[in-house]
Amino acid sequence: MLSATETAGPAAAAPGPAAARTRTRVRSGTALGLGAAMTYLSLIVLLPLAAVVWKSADQGPGFFWRAVTTPDAWAALKLTIGASVVVALVNLVLGTVIAWVLVRDTFPGKALVDLLIDLPFALPTIVAGLVLLALYGTDSPIGVDLAYTRIGVVLALLFVTLPFVVRTVQPVLLELDRDMEEAAASLGAAPWATFRRIVLPNLLPAMVSGTALAFARAIAEFGSTVLISGNIPFRTQVAAVNIFGQIESDNVTGAAAVSTVLLVVALGVLFGLDLVQRWGTRR
Amino acid sequence: MTRVALRAVALTYLALLLVLPVGLIVWRTFGAGLGPFVDSLTTPSALHAFGVTVVVAFWAVLANTLFGVGVSLLLVRHSFPGKRLLGAFIDLPMAVSPVVVGLALVLVYGVGSPLGRGLASAGIQVIFSIPGMVLATVFVALPLVVRAVVPVLQELGEDQEQAAHTLGASRWQAFRRITLPGIRGALGYGVVLAIARSLGEYGAVAVVSGRLVDRTQTMTLFVEERFGNFDQQSAFSAATALALIAIVILLLTKVLRPKGAV
Numbered sequence: 262m263l264s265a266t267e268t269a270g271p272a273a274a275a276p277g278p279a280a281a282r283t284r285t286r287v288r289s290g291t292a293l294g295l296g297a298a299m300t301y302l303s304l305i306v307l308l309p310l311a312a313v314v315w316k317s318a319d320q321g322p323g324f325f326w327r328a329v330t331t332p333d334a335w336a337a338l339k340l341t342i343g344a345s346v347v348v349a350l351v352n353l354v355l356g357t358v359i360a361w362v363l364v365r366d367t368f369p370g371k372a373l374v375d376l377l378i379d380l381p382f383a384l385p386t387i388v389a390g391l392v393l394l395a396l397y398g399t400d401s402p403i404g405v406d407l408a409y410t411r412i413g414v415v416l417a418l419l420f421v422t423l424p425f426v427v428r429t430v431q432p433v434l435l436e437l438d439r440d441m442e443e444a445a446a447s448l449g450a451a452p453w454a455t456f457r458r459i460v461l462p463n464l465l466p467a468m469v470s471g472t473a474l475a476f477a478r479a480i481a482e483f484g485s486t487v488l489i490s491g492n493i494p495f496r497t498q499v500a501a502v503n504i505f506g507q508i509e510s511d512n513v514t515g516a517a518a519v520s521t522v523l524l525v526v527a528l529g530v531l532f533g534l535d536l537v538q539r540w541g542t543r544r
Numbered sequence: 545m546t547r548v549a550l551r552a553v554a555l556t557y558l559a560l561l562l563v564l565p566v567g568l569i570v571w572r573t574f575g576a577g578l579g580p581f582v583d584s585l586t587t588p589s590a591l592h593a594f595g596v597t598v599v600v601a602f603w604a605v606l607a608n609t610l611f612g613v614g615v616s617l618l619l620v621r622h623s624f625p626g627k628r629l630l631g632a633f634i635d636l637p638m639a640v641s642p643v644v645v646g647l648a649l650v651l652v653y654g655v656g657s658p659l660g661r662g663l664a665s666a667g668i669q670v671i672f673s674i675p676g677m678v679l680a681t682v683f684v685a686l687p688l689v690v691r692a693v694v695p696v697l698q699e700l701g702e703d704q705e706q707a708a709h710t711l712g713a714s715r716w717q718a719f720r721r722i723t724l725p726g727i728r729g730a731l732g733y734g735v736v737l738a739i740a741r742s743l744g745e746y747g748a749v750a751v752v753s754g755r756l757v758d759r760t761q762t763m764t765l766f767v768e769e770r771f772g773n774f775d776q777q778s779a780f781s782a783a784t785a786l787a788l789i790a791i792v793i794l795l796l797t798k799v800l801r802p803k804g805a806v
Contacts, residue, residue, distance in 0.1 A: 291622040295630075298615050302633055305683050309648030310640065316651055355557050362554040366547055374555070376798060377562060383790035383797075384566075385744030386642075387764045388783045391771060392565040395572060395780075402568070420561055452546060481641035483747035484764070488771060501643045501747065508647055508751055517651070520644040527639040 310524070316517035328518035333494040337503035338522060344411065344499070345479035348418040352475045356426025357468055363427070364434040381423045386484025389420050394489050409491030414499060417485040422478050426471035433467040434460075466541050473534040477527045566787060573777075573784040584778040585785060592758050593766035593782075600674060600749070600762060601742035604681035608738050612689025613731065617723075619690070620697040637686045645683050646751020649676060672754035677762070680748035685741040692734030693727050700726045733800040740793040744786065 287295075317325055328334065363375050381389060393416055398408040407413035437460065445455040483501035490497035492506070500523055507516035573581055584590065619631060637645070653670040654660045663670055670676040700723070708718040724731075746764040753760035757769060763782055771779035 287624045288622070291618070291624050294614060294618045294622065295624055298611070298618060298630065301611055302630075305679055306636055306686065307633065309645075309652045309683075310636070312651040312657070313644060313648045355553070358550055359554045359558070362551050366551050368551060374558065376794060377558065379794055379797070380562060380566070380790065383740045383744075383794045385746060385764045385767075385786050385790070387746045387767050388569075388744070388786050388790075391767060391779065391783045392569045392787070395568050396565040416561070420565075423561065477639055481639070481644075483641060483643045487768065501641045504641070504643045504647065505747070505751065508643070508650070513647070513651070513656070516647055520641070520647055523641050523644060524639070527641075531639050 313517050313520050313524070316514060317521040320514060324514070325518050325521075328515040329522055331515070333498065334500075334503055334507075334515065334519050336495045337498045337500045338519065340411065340414070340498070341480050341500040341523075342526070344415050344418055345476050347415055348422055348479045349472045349476040351419060352422055352426045353468055353472045356423070356471060356475075357430050357464065360427045360430035360434055363431060378424050378427050381421050386421060386482070387487065390417055390485040390488040393417055393420060393485070398489070408489060409493060409497055411497055413489040414486050414497055417489050418479045418482055421482055421485050422475040425475040425478065426468060429467045429471035429474070430464055433464055437463055466538070470534055470538060473530050477530045480523060480526060569780055569787065570784050573780045580777050581781045581784070584775075584781040587778070589758055589761070590766060590778065590782065593761045593763050596674070596677075596760065597743060597762040597764075600677045600681055601739060603678045604685060604742045605735060605738050607678070607682050608685050608689050609731070609735055611686075612693060612734060612738075613727075615690050616693040616697050616727075619694055621702060634690050635687050637683055640683075642684060642745065642747025643751055645680055645748040649679055649683070649748075649752050653679070671752055672756065673760060676752040677749050677760060680752045681742045681745050684745050684748055685738045688737040688741060689731070689734035692730045692737065696727050696730035697723075729800055733797060736793055736796045736800060740790060743789060 317328070329338070359378070363371065363378075384392075393413070394408060396403070397405050397413065397416060399406055407416060441459050442455050445459055446452070450458070481501060482499070483505065486499050486502060490499065490502065492498055492502050494503075498506075500519055504516045504519050504523075507513075507519070585594075615630075615634065619627060640648075650671055651657060652659055653663065653676060655664055655671070660670065668675065670679065704722050704726075705718050708722050709715075713721070744764060745762075746768070749762055750765060750768075753762070753765065755761065755765055755769070761769065763786055767779050767782045767786070770776075770782065
């Protein structure tokens with residue numbers, strides 16, 4: 262998820278003589294490009310996000326706190342965090358299982374299954390919500406009606422976050438040398454012991470980062486939950502839908518306050534992930 | 545034994561979560577033949593929504609492609625203080641909820657802000673019209689091209705570009721003849737991802753467009769509006785059309801994906 266930062270990292274950190282020279286004097290072409298990039302980023306991303314944070318705070322911390330703790334906003338935030346934790350944990354386990362099956366197992370149609378994993382990234386979120394509602398809604402052909410329930414919300418979040426853990430664990434598993442596993446097995450280790458002692462420690466960083474990304478995506482999700490949740494305050498309304506409702510009813514400050522909470526949580530998770538990864542690579 | 549059990553768990557989960565729901569929509573859409581599908585997608589509202597989607601996606605993808613190539617060159621080929629921070633800013637949109645993106649743009653470009661009022665008095669309406677929707681789409685798809693191009697550009701190195709410079713090529717010539725062919729695959733991959741994201745964006749566009757039927761309605765907004773008005777055939781047809789586009793894009797990314805990238 263943060264690969265642009267990561268890949269830019271080594272180049273930025275390389276203390277070559279060229280880098281030392283340009284640190285004192287940035288080339289004029291570079292300065293021009295940097296200025297253009299920062300202007301573009303500021304107009305589209307940075308200023309607008311700063312405006313959200315500013316708006317949430319401009320009537321004082323007391324107002325911010327009251328806006329976040331109105332019963333419906335608070336319930337929406339609690340549901341969002343709770344559902345996202347569940348979704349992250351399910352992804353942690355089943356995402357790893359799927360990655361394992363895709364790398365270590367062989368069966369007809371595996372390439373097709375591998376291709377399907379990315380479908381949730383390519384499919385518009387509103388379509389994701391609609392397809393889930395078709396199978397698990399009030400007209401369910403299999404008699405499972407999850408429409409307007411919290412389980413329905415979790416299902417929608419599971420759909421949109423499916424690729425994260427699979428796609429972070431899969432390449433690590435592909436690279437993993439199987440010699441050690443074979444050695445452990447030949448020395449009499451049970452398959453589970455081999456997995457726990459040898460495979461799991463190698464996969465853990467990828468599993469954690471995939472799970473964190475899935476969590477960050479889940480708390481932000483809007484489109485897929487709109488239709489299936491039915492938008493019932495206190496029961497199925499997630500934070501993004503709550504924000505949308507507040508914008509529609511012209512309560513912009515309240516919307517900005519809940520938005521700020523979501524932003525802070527997401528950035529906290531991603532920043533924590535970055536720290537863990539850097540700590541992991543340094544070790 | 546364990547192998548078969550794990551395979552069963554993985555495939556059952558994928559079938560229940562992904563394959564059956566998507567398959568059911570396609571089946572229901574074409575249940576009564578191709579006729580209703582074509583009819584519900586050729587109504588004036590559907591065609592208008594399709595047109596709006598294409599226009600918004602076109603400008604957003606164009607902007608993100610130009611910005612993406614420029615910033616990738618900046619991040620890989622230039623050195624300046626604060627490079628890590630610039631990388632982090634570019635990834636920032638990934639952490640922001642689409643609804644928050646919409647709110648953020650309304651706060652800066654809506655008539656409630658000095659900038660929005662200034663633009664409005666100059667005759668430029670951003671919010672509740674196409675420019676705002678383009679901005680929202682640019683925001684959500686911002687990192688995709690950069691993240692696809694940066695690793696390949698790093699891999700490529702700058703030996704050949706420098707050789708071209710030594711032989712008297714101008715910067716533009718070196719870029720067009722050496723750099724661009726080198727990153728073509730990765731750029732294509734990033735652009736295709738940006739197209740998918742731009743065609744499918746719902747939340748951010750829902751906020752900034754004001755959801756005006758026949759004016760600022762995109763395909764995704766059309767799906768939601770038709771479904772809300774109990775016009776299942778139109779909603780399912782449009783959803784299926786979007787799903788088919790997504791599948792084509794998926795196949796394209798499979799072909800274009802640079803080696804080693806996931």
